[in-house]
Amino acid sequence: MIGYGGSVHDQFPGLPPDPFADDPSDPAAALEGLDPGIPLDDGERLAVEEDLADLDVYERLLAPRGVLGLVVVCEDCNDDHYHDWDMLRANLRQLLADGTIRPHEPAVDPHPEDYVTWDYCRGYADAVFRYNEPRI
Template sequence: MRDHLPPGLPPDPFADDPSDPCAALDAIEPAQPLDAAERLAVEEDLADLAVYEALLCRRGVRGLVVMCDDCQQDHYHDWDMLRANLLQLLVDGTVRPHEPAVDPSADAYVTWEYCRGYADAMMNPVDED
């Protein structure tokens, strides 16, 4: 079975299919493992993500929106997909292609910067004295 994805990702619908359209990707050189600094950054992102999800999920936020450098469009990522992507980076230094969200409600997604500011405000309340 070709489905060697980290936990949290959906199963590969083409696992063991000889006409798998992604078979050509197998010929691509594997990614280089993350160096210590990159690994630490991903681990910090995972920790931050857990805090952001805990704070924002109950407020109806489904995940993050990220502007794609390649296509200059917003990409919407649910919490689980983000976590799976970061875990995959730790495992093999790359993120596999994934399907974009279907007709996402843009209001249900926020940026990393918004999350950082919200978490900072919630963890460091201002005294009104």
């Protein structure tokens, strides 16, 4: 049996580690040069940074209430994609770092009632901040 011989390091915690990281026989290595990320412009970068800050607030408010993350309608397939808090945070950080989002496996058999939309989060946070003194 051939062992891996090293530890797997991932710069985007929250996403599953790349099982072929630093492996010279990585079957996807040939694809890396085909679609380089496009760096974000200043406006896009600011929007992603604001999303990261908002995500932190939403998680602090909603995770204790049993919300596991966000549901986003995929522009490519028009299906709902369920992202836990850590995966979404990792996706946004990677977008900031290199303008790409690494492919990842969708949630297995998610329970839609455990996920909410960005709009729900915004409305919930607005209500909490308007009518309460939040402890986040």
